Amino acid sequence: MDDAEMQLTFPMPTNRTTIANKPMPSTDRNMTTRPVWDLFIRSFHWLLVTAITIGAVTGFILGPTWLRMHLIAGTIAVVLVVARIIWGFSGGSFARFAGFVAGPRETLRHLAELRRASAPRHVGHNPAGGWMILFLLGMILLLAITGTTVLGGVFKTGPLGFAVSYDLGSAVNKVHKLLAWGLLGLIALHIAGAIYESLRTRENLPLTMITGRKQARPGDHLPPSRAAHPRSAALIMLAGGALGTAIGLALAQKPVPHLPITPLDPTYAQECGDCHIPFHPSLMSAQRWRMLMASLDSHFGEDASLDEETRKKLEDWMVAHAAETVDTKPAHVFAQANPENPISLTATPFWKTTHKAIPDKVFKSKPVFARTNCAACHKDAETGMFYPSNIEIPAEAQK
């Protein structure tokens, strides 16, 4: 960077910044402060911190059984971000994007001044901080869009359930995870920036996000003064919220293609439900069901033979609704069979890795009894969906 040129185009009286970066003499107990972060901005900030924390903890650590909480946190984050964007065009001086989004030249100059320790004190966001706000908001929006795509494609629910295939959904899942790491990175930078700027300007910036007030110092860099329009902002937020909810609900109502058949054929539910839960036909391919139905007299160590008429009738029905006919997560993840025991679900690599963390004694406990007793933990096992929010290991089994 050419510092000389910078200074030529933008001469900066150095004494101004020196004054601004120091607090008023501490003898002055009635230090003047000015309102900077309005109530909306402060509530927004800390609610967003809460929502993103919940989203990150449920997503990174707690895993699929916390999906519902993850979705609630994500929805709240998106509502907050959209409201913040509206406020960015209708709020007061410090809330407006126009007041803190600097052009590239100004941003570069600010960074150069930071390096020379001659940057002025911005009462609102400084140019670097302003860009950080935009990146954070944008990242959260991208996470919401990719998240909704995953929800639709992989879990066949939500506004995009009707439109997204499993393959697309699971590819976007990888992007969603990368973006989530990206957001964590941005948050780390944002916190580092806040600490750096707090030290540099000798003012506790995180605290100002609670009190809303900052010290008023001579030479402060202020954004152009703009009046807030809280009433019209609230109106736009409400109207936008209502419209968004209506569209989301309408889309979520659209029929989702390639769902598992429901209810089960009564003969199937009876004949294949005497010894264990009737496994949904969408969990395995037609080929594997044919194999299973050809060896019923020696079925996992038991004779489960049927008269030929019933056997054929069931096989036809199972084949007609096998994994190939649906687009659910279980149908895809169980498609990779274990060559040593191709007609088992619990022998598949996916089943083994997903259930690895569950101790053996849980499976042997009274309410579960066997690994194959999926319905003990998966309340929707018979539907073939195995939706994560419907997982609940019986409390008794964990003792």
Add this chain to the structure above:
Amino acid sequence: MKLFPNLILSGTLLAVALGAPIQPAQADPARDAIIAQFKAQAGVSSFSAARGKKFFHAKHAGGKPETPSCTTCHTNDPRNFGKTRVGKVIDPMAVSRNPQRFTDPKKVAKWFRRNCKTVLGRECTAQEKGDILTYLSSI
């Protein structure tokens, strides 16, 4: 979804088991017909509940090692609820607790074929089947 009717049935059976005095096994024309057919096949005029009891509770060889006895799934007391190897509850086998038992010839044939093969590695004879049904109808 068979859970709900099953629960109601189990509940009723439990109420019967706990409260109501135990009634002697009720005769049922369909069950009588099934037993009569076993008599004809075996060429005998009566079955023995004592023999049936012995067979039902015995440990057999020849079948799968996981299931050496009828009691593996139906428990030592056929008046109790049993459990399959996958943990599914089996309603009591004793007719006194479950009057619907052995009234559907197809069902009886299917389960004798399966369970005898699983436990003994062979089909049961008409004599054995008749003894077992007589035993389970008598308790």
